[in-house]
Amino acid sequence: MSELAVLQPGKREQTKLANRQAILDAARAVFGELGYEAATVRDIIRRTGLSVGAFYNYYRSKEEVFEALADDGARRFRPILQALHDKATDFESYLSAGVRAYFEFIASEHETFSRRRPAHEVAPHFRNTPGMQAVFEEVRRAFADVMERGLAPKVDLDYLATACIAIAREVGEAMLERKPTDVEAATEFCVRLILGGVSAVPTVDG
Amino acid sequence: MSELAVLQPGKREQTKLANRQAILDAARAVFGELGYEAATVRDIIRRTGLSVGAFYNYYRSKEEVFEALADDGARRFRPILQALHDKATDFESYLSAGVRAYFEFIASEHETFSRRRPAHEVAPHFRNTPGMQAVFEEVRRAFADVMERGLAPKVDLDYLATACIAIAREVGEAMLERKPTDVEAATEFCVRLILGGVSAVPTVDG
Amino acid sequence: MSELAVLQPGKREQTKLANRQAILDAARAVFGELGYEAATVRDIIRRTGLSVGAFYNYYRSKEEVFEALADDGARRFRPILQALHDKATDFESYLSAGVRAYFEFIASEHETFSRRRPAHEVAPHFRNTPGMQAVFEEVRRAFADVMERGLAPKVDLDYLATACIAIAREVGEAMLERKPTDVEAATEFCVRLILGGVSAVPTVDG
Amino acid sequence: MSELAVLQPGKREQTKLANRQAILDAARAVFGELGYEAATVRDIIRRTGLSVGAFYNYYRSKEEVFEALADDGARRFRPILQALHDKATDFESYLSAGVRAYFEFIASEHETFSRRRPAHEVAPHFRNTPGMQAVFEEVRRAFADVMERGLAPKVDLDYLATACIAIAREVGEAMLERKPTDVEAATEFCVRLILGGVSAVPTVDG
DNA sequence: AATGAATGAGTGTTCATTCAT
């Protein structure tokens, strides 16, 4: 309306951003509780106080908000991992820092992911989402690099990355079910398990 | 009609059994591809060439086939694990046999589980199904028993069982994506990883 | 099979008749409990121990058995009414005998008609069935005849027959809900009501 | 937009009300023609030109419209009866006014209730609906009160109320089938019938 | 005839998405 609107952030822009974020947060909670299929767009917007129409102003579809959510998770986690990777000097400290970071990350998001889920639906976490694929790639690259630098024995990279992610994911989930949440203990368990395992696993090529 | 009629099961009975199995197989495939929620009863029966009505002659609901499927998987796998458990003398041989059995089991079921899946859906496997819960319990009991007998160090049982199942599940899936499927190599990898890990993991209580 | 089968009633013919009647009885019970729409063919045959197929050997459709039922009721009640009509000398004795006959009839069929019914379904009785239409016509003719003979004042015949049938039907139903069933009292009530009413109602034509 | 906007209900609100009423009217017609069970939600909305979805925007279920319909009928008729009851000084004038009110009521609703009906289905009127139960109770209470005040002989209250309602209902229906509809004649007939009947009916207790 | 598995149109209901206001 006023020509100032374009020059400063403006209430309008701020609300838009806030709404977009509110929908994302609500979606995370709802998908977490109900799973993708069972969750309805109405479930999501009900938590935001917005209207169905508004939802479609910000996201083109239910699917799009799901993907945005996945990306959101990855976008927040990847830099952490990246930073750890850059300053890693040995495999153990890298692994330890990475696992701890992941556990802290999911613990901080826990409340939006905890509630009961229909028996057939599996926790959606970020599994198989584009965002998580990126994290997976990141982890694999880190492992490859670490092996390259001779900090770890050369093993089946694909299996190892797969196994490590599986361990972190599931033990992380088990951790969240215990009260109180003990990130340190879970990290210790995983890191030891992986390190011990890595040194025992058969090496490949030359 | 023929005097053999009394000796053989009867064509009718045979068709019924075949149809029941066909629906189960179709359901396994469809749930595998689409996930429980997204899969429709029509998707399932379309593969069998039967009618919607026939579906409900054999199973009372979509949910019931799903459970039958889960039970079917568990019913076939549990006895294997049980037998291994009964004759296990040391942790390594038990673990090795168990993992190998599991990998052979999923490899034999592979073709019905392979197709592409929408981004948000996770492979349903048997995860969270009543049948798989039973398998999980079985594995945990085996681990507990093995620790009790002093064959393995006393560690966090819940985390360990969780981690082992996670490893087997995900590495198993990765194994199925490689051609040719090498059960032996995957088993070797997992067993070493777990054994190495177990000996490195912190022990608990006394 | 044998040529004797045609000559004597034969087990075959007997069973056929018995089955036909069994289905009719079961249908009366089921329609009585559930109403026409809610009742399923399976509900009916379940009570007979026969198969769905057998049902369609005896009746062409669910609708046909319903009509047969109505006719069955009417077939049994009409002769009674007819006999009363033939020997009626005055309106009161005719009315009294007719109402009593009707109440005894429904009392004897009570057990198959009593159970709870979904709130929206109305008691099916024979209302509006072809058979009951015939009974209605019969009653109207009797009333017309009685008026013609000068045994009752000339009143609006259509309204009177309608009203009398309504009274008998609803008071009959109320009667069945009381324990013990007192046919005499209900008959007395209805006959007095109608007779008193008839003499007070405006006469028509000349 | 216009300064009148605040003064009038708003077009949106008006359409909503109109739609709600349209569905109710269509439902009355369809239930009237087909009966509750046979009527489908699609039958109802087809008459309104709305979509299936719209139906569920206004009513939560098929059952709910049915109840709304019953309540709607009762809500409109009960106050009339109540008013008559309050100012009734003798049984005859009360009865006469009540029957006339009922006949006028059904005559005014006639067009939505007239069409042909499958043989097995009975006109649903309001029979057995929660709303009509209330009307029934009201009538019974009125009769009880009138007897208490000594304005009518003490007779079997339950049978009398039952019979009167039956008469009004069925004669009312017969009335609607005649052209032209003559409320006065039908009222006269019923009132005389009932009054004459009541004075002839056996009295009870002391 | 008798059987009961097979059929598929039809039911009530949900929900992602659109669009007039």
Added chain:
DNA sequence: CATGAATGAACACTCATTCAT
């Protein structure tokens, strides 16, 4: 941009009826 009523394809499931045995 926000709103929420309207839309209609889609779903799980039922049931009268058919038909191979």
